[in-house]
Amino acid sequence: MRPEDVPGLPEGVPEQLQSEGIEELYPPQAEAVEAGVTEGESVLASIPTASGKTFVAEMAMLSSVQRGGKALYIVPLRALASEKKAEFERWEEFGVDVGVSTGNYESSGEWLSSRDVIVATSEKVDSLIRNNAPWVSELSCVVADEVHLVDDSHRGPTLEVTLGKLRKINPGLQVVALSATVGNADEVAEWLDATLVESDWRPIDLKMGVHYGNAVSFDDGSQREVPVGKGDRKTNALVADALDEGGSSLVFVNSRRNAEAAAKRLKDVTARYLTPEEEGELAELAGEIRDVSDTETSDTLANCVAKGAAFHHAGLAADHRSLVEDAFRDRLVKTVSATPTLAAGVNTPSRRVVVRDWQRYDGEFGGMKPLDVLEVHQMMGRAGRPGLDPYGEAVLLAKDADTRDELFERYVWADPEPVRSKLAAEPALRTHLLATVASGFAHTREGLLEFLDRTLYATQTDEPGRLERVTDTVLDYLEANGFVEREDGTVSATSVGHTVSRLYLDPMSAAEILDGLEWAADHREESLRKLEGVESASEPAESGGFQRASEMVDDGDGDDAGSFETDRTYPTALGLFHLVSRTPDMYQLYLKSGDRETYTEECYEREPELLGKTPSEYEDVRFEEWLSALKTARLLEDWASEVDEDRITERYGVGPGDIRGKVETAQWLLGAAERLAGELDRASTVAVREAKKRVEYGVRDELLDLAGVRGVGRKRARRLFEAGIETRNDLREADKSVVLAALRGRRKTAENVLEAAGRRDPSMDDVDEAEGVSDATFERASGRTDGERDEGDDADDPQEQASLGDFG
């Protein structure tokens, strides 16, 4: 089938496709067209990655918009939202506007109502439905990308429920579901009332094999000699072998540490294949990576990248990740060793994929658990770059013949597992039942059950009463916590229940927060008394950043020293950090050996600040959770006390990306807590907002005012404070030369800051810098204005070091 044979596309689109080099549709694409995707028919395309799934969706959306409709494309990851948006924007010349909506990003310009195609995560769509976004009822086509993720125990139910709600709101809605090849695509298609298009067809051949001894045996019967020298590693040999033919490799491993260790070893392999030109470019890239964050992780990554190897995992900062992904796509970086982040994330194909580890530690399982077939297939599916490679190779590693046979059996020949709905789990239903009631989809227990009856779960369950039982348990829970009311068989959301639903909180998180705030109100006097008593013992960490901060307070005017005690706020920031950290919406930090003692001690020291009764040490699980929440809270407190990033990563055993994640989650939860506090008890609202601002800006409380000024982050705020400018008002009245010196002689920056602070005469013309600035500052101010990299003169100035404020 050729593009011009596809019915329903807007005028000019077939020509555009031909100009992109698309002469002929791929067989599965043609099959989808025959099934009517461009004529409003629902279709489930269960086909391999990289075989043109997105294009099936594009054709459906274009034709739907052509008929005057509006399309929604649901992605599983925020990173994919921007990728898809960029891809779809090439249709703008045909009158198709694209908008994105995710938690941290919303396309600017007009409100989404005016867009023809909207890209969003499933959680965002769910949230938009809860908040009655007007355009939801105007949808004519919804695309669910990676729909097999309904199997995911944490996020799958959201996708499942969201699709159900969208279809209930828009009875004639066209559903285009895209899925990897799974065991029970027919069941999923039936649930969605969609025509199934199933195929193994790939545009580039994929050879799957197992390496054992000195060769790889492939599924097509062929062999490839890849000798492993004595003392060498299989992975190294396979990467080198691919490079001999100019191909890149992706190595999947089972832990972050392994990813880093593998990259360190592989850099000695890749280094041998670099041209001088590449070496230059890589050196530059390594510099960029180092600039992202001043941590050990960043440094290690830069050292590896300089030699052509990289690692990739969730502990990396977002900028690290995209730099690595882009460089790998540009073939500058020759190999990436990665955890599953890369298999699920943005498109990063490679000539060869090595699945080194096929087992992963699973605490609940109690040891190493073999990966799902689906997951391994997803990783292997990354092999083969369209237009670059004649074929892709995916290789598993076996140390003996038995393992080789097992791997063939288990992964190469095996069909992927069936997709199973995880909706009946209590945590999932807690959230979704409340939302279903709150947004008016059901008003009775029976109504809820009827809604649930249309889910994938219902079509799959072989345990009839289960859903009903869990529903009752959950309704009892919601009622007991005051989120819903039941009367004469009807169920309705209370005012708090509505708020919780709209805030997108897990009801259990909301209950925890409400309990904590109430506890604070009840124990205010008592806790404050205790706090005054232990004042001297409650100093936060002895960090570089903090030391400087306190020194500067002392060096400034001495009379500031006492203010800390007198206007103490309650609850304290640590108390609030701990409160949100023990909520199920916050991913818990792992307690390492020794941490138990450390934080038990910490717990007793800081107990007056914690909002709730510390569980007994004998209640093992609860106590552990309490401590690990305390560890998270301490991390947040460090961050909000201007402790350097590398100090934090070292102290808590996390990567720069983890800090960012914690901070973001804390910000969100504290925002939610602020709203909840406002709904009940005004007294703590101020404290909550202050704690939230401190995490947001990453500053101690004395800088909150300054950091709120546009153009001033944690570093500039501290420098200004150090120069004696302590408030926004000081900025308006201070000697301009002092401001200029504090901002290191950047005139334009200083003008912008003064303007943002509301100064009437922000101009910096004819202003000289103040005396008494450090040499380093002076040198920089006079010598450079274009912000070039410089290694040397920053070392002695902690405020200079890169910080989290630099990416986001």
Add this chain to the structure above:
DNA sequence: GGTCACCGAATGTAGACAGCATGTC
């Protein structure tokens, strides 16, 4: 006294969505 190679024991383990209202260096 100091360094180094080696070996057994201890250690620690993937990922990432959301409110709201706007702007870091």
Add this chain to the structure above:
DNA sequence: CTACATTCGGTGACC
């Protein structure tokens, strides 16, 4: 019920 790569810490050999 299940693992395993890496790092740590101790040991003995050697200079």
